[in-house]
Amino acid sequence: MIMYGGEIEKAGGSANHMSNGGGVVLKKGPWTAAEDEILSVYVRENGEGNWNAVQKNTGLVRCGKSCRLRWANHLRPNLRKGSFTGDEERLIIQLHAQLGNKWARMAAQLPGRTDNEIKNYWNTRLKRLQRQGLPLYPPDIIPNHQLHPHPHHHQQNHHHQQHQHQQMYFQQQSSQPNTPSSSPLPSPTPINANPSSSFTFHSTNASTAYLLHPLSPHTPTTPQTPSQLSSTPPPPPLSSPLSSPRNNQYPTLPLFTFPSSQINNNNNNTNFTFPRPPPLLQPPSSLLAKRYNNSNTPLNCINRVSTAPFSPVSRDSYTSFLTLPYSSPTAQTATYHNTNNNYSSFSLNPSPSSYPTTTSSPSFLHSQYTPNYSSTSFHNNPVYSMKQEFPSNQIPQIGVFNNVNNFTDNEKQNNTNLHRRSISCSLLEDVLVEAEALAGGDGDRPSKRRQLTASPPNHHNNNNNDNDNFFSVSFEQYDSSENICSLQDLKPKEEESLQMNTMQDDIAKLLDWGSDSGEISNGQSSVLTDDNLVLDVHQLNSLFPADSTAAETRTNDEQNNNDKINCSWDNLHGVS
DNA sequence: AAATCCCCCAACCGCAGACAT
DNA sequence: CATGTCTGCGGTTGGGGGATT
Structure with a gap:
């Protein structure tokens, strides 16, 4: 021994x-x-x-x-310790509604988090809600198993009946959680089941804005019927059941809120209609098939960013945005200039305190967050209210930025079209769509939607060239009819495996969730306007993390000296 | 101050799938 | 094809510690 x-x-x-x-x-x-x-x-x-x-x-x-x-x-590296942020909590709830007790898959959507953490969180939450007699899901989240009951599906572990019973009870007389044993993925709404379907969100005042999650990945899986809405009392609880009991003083705030000005401007009544199929959560695997190579641009997924809304944002109103002219003609390029030299637009783990407090975008959907400082929050970082996420609303949330360098030539070629389409399945494309939808209800936008193309940062060429200090995004017109990614070629097992094996690692590598710094790098705040599409640079950070070593070793002075990272997507394989 | 409650967390267990032999 | 091993996942347990009674 x-x-x-x-x-x-x-x-x-x-x-x-x-x-x-x-x-x-x-x-x-x-x-x-x-x-x-x-x-x-x-x-x-x-x-x-x-x-x-x-x-x-x-x-x-x-x-x-x-x-x-x-x-x-x-x-393992890149583990994220500390309390779940409000965004993470929200995402967990959404994921659970979608997936059931699939902790590992949920963890795959939460970089740096483990299935055990999520499971513990959920079980604690379950107990708390059970004790309080509160519903397991907020009114705006309809568990997938309620929408698509599969009575023939059962938990893998049939002997755990007690837990099942708890779940069933708190899922409002629902069937068991959606944990189909035959399909690891949530039974997706058929891609073309109702391609012209739309779903509408209504908000009558700010207090009910928490019901709106038009940008969340799951909520609109099926529109809530009036009866469903009426059956669940709309007023937000004073103490959100979503909030951590240890953060009760900072209850989880709406994922989607409106600035008061906007509410006023819209006569306290805002309707959204999204002329698109309801969003689904999981990306297919075909383009996740290859792990990215660390030596290359670690861009694996815009959809991951879109489904990873878990970071607090700056305590300051960080609004150094990338602004994209909404009505940009074909292949317009927007350039981001870092207007504040204190911040490297693509550095990892930027200090929140260093975020500029400059201009505020005239945004419609500017995320309203409140800097809540919780003693139990992650390294005392402020815990902010939910911010809207930008998940792909397209069925195949393909990892747009897969490192196709690892693909064979054939794979590259075969996937060219898919890549091209996949970009339309991405975060920014969603932003566009939602901007259209949100911008004055212009439902008559042409069927041609804009395709976003972008180029990866060449952050190794960080040579303080002013010309490098931009992030370019270009749009192309494309036929929305092409915006249907076939899943025919996708292999569920591959998908499952890839998600299990790659997402967590990839995201962890993409987003340096090092707990040592306590800084969170990818604060997200996204803004949509009629005339402008504005992206939080933080979000871009999470898309294009700079070389971590370089970022970590960079001194403040260096950061102040106009860190310039070329983020042109034009060079990104498989995107353009 | 003690008892109790509750939450958080870490770790274990059993099961099942994948894979190799 | 059967068997064994490895691995991952989900359920459960139990201790520590803070909050409450």
Whole structure:
């Protein structure tokens, strides 16, 4: 028996040891720092996987499963510690409504978060709501299993009836959570099931604005019928059930709110009609098939950004936006100039305090966030209210920015069209669409929609050239009829596998969620106007993170010296 | 001050799928 | 094809600690 650290520590007063069948009594219970170090070193040297070999090769008296769990939940890089932000909470609820108890898949949408964290959060929340007699989902979120009941589907673990029962009870007499065993993905609304369908959001005043989530990925899966709306009392709870009990003083705020000016301007009545199929959450896998190469532009997914609305934004009204002329003609290019030298538009983990407090965009949908400072929030970063997300509303939320360098030529070629289309499935395209919809109800926009093309940043060429200090986005006209991404070629298993295997890693790599800094880099705030499409540079940051090393080693002075990162998407493979 | 409640968190367990032999 | 192993996932448990009674 190989003893680690000279002894096997007694931990937690629970059963601490188990035999691995080979006579070695494996340790159980809490891990020590020394054990963590051993495991970390081993994984760094040998990579993940083959967990059972850890014990053999390191003498760590832990079973493979325990090692894997420890690594995944505590030791692996880019883990994000701390309380869930309001955005994350909101997303979890939405994801749960969509997926049921698919914690791993939910975690894939929450970079840096583990399935265990999410599961713990949800179960805590479940208990709390159970105790309070509150519904599990806010009124504006209809669980997918209510929309698409599949009575023949059952949880994989049939023996966990009690938990099921709880779920069922709190899902308002619904069927079991949507955890189809046959399909790992939420049963998507057929792509062309109702291509002309639209859904409308109504808001009569600010207090009910929390009901509106036109940009959220799941809410409009099916429009709420009047009866559904009436069956769920609209007034927002004073203390949101979505809020963390430890952040009760800062209840989760609406995902989608309106500036008072806007509300006034619209006579307290705002309707939105989105002439498009309801959004779905998961991207297909075809273009997620290849992990990106770290040496290349780590752009894997605009949709990931669009479904990762979890960062607080600056305590300041950070509005150094990329402004895109809405009525830009074909292939117009908008250029972002960093108007504030204190901020590198693509740096990782920008200090919120360094965000400029410059101009405020005349936005219609400017995210209204309130800087809530919670003592329990993530590294004391302010916890802001929900901001709208920009998920793709298209069925295949394809990773637009896959590193197609890893594709074979054939794959590249075969995927060219798909890539071209996929961009229309992306965040910015959604922004456009929603801008259209939101901008005065101009439902007569031509069928030609704009395709966004973009170029990746060449952040390695960070040579302080002023010309590099831009982010270019161009639009092309394209036929909306092409905006249908076929899923015929998609393989569900591949999709599942890829999501499981790549998303978390990829996102984690894309977004440096290092907890050491405590800074959150991808604060999102997006603004839509009639005449302008404005993107928060933070969002762009999350799209185009600069080289982390460079960003981390960059001094403030250097940052002040006009960090310039070329973010032209024109060079992005497979996009243009 | 003690008891209780509750939340958070870490870790374990069993199961099932993927894969190799 | 059967079996074994590895891995991942979801459910559950139990301790620590803060808040409340």
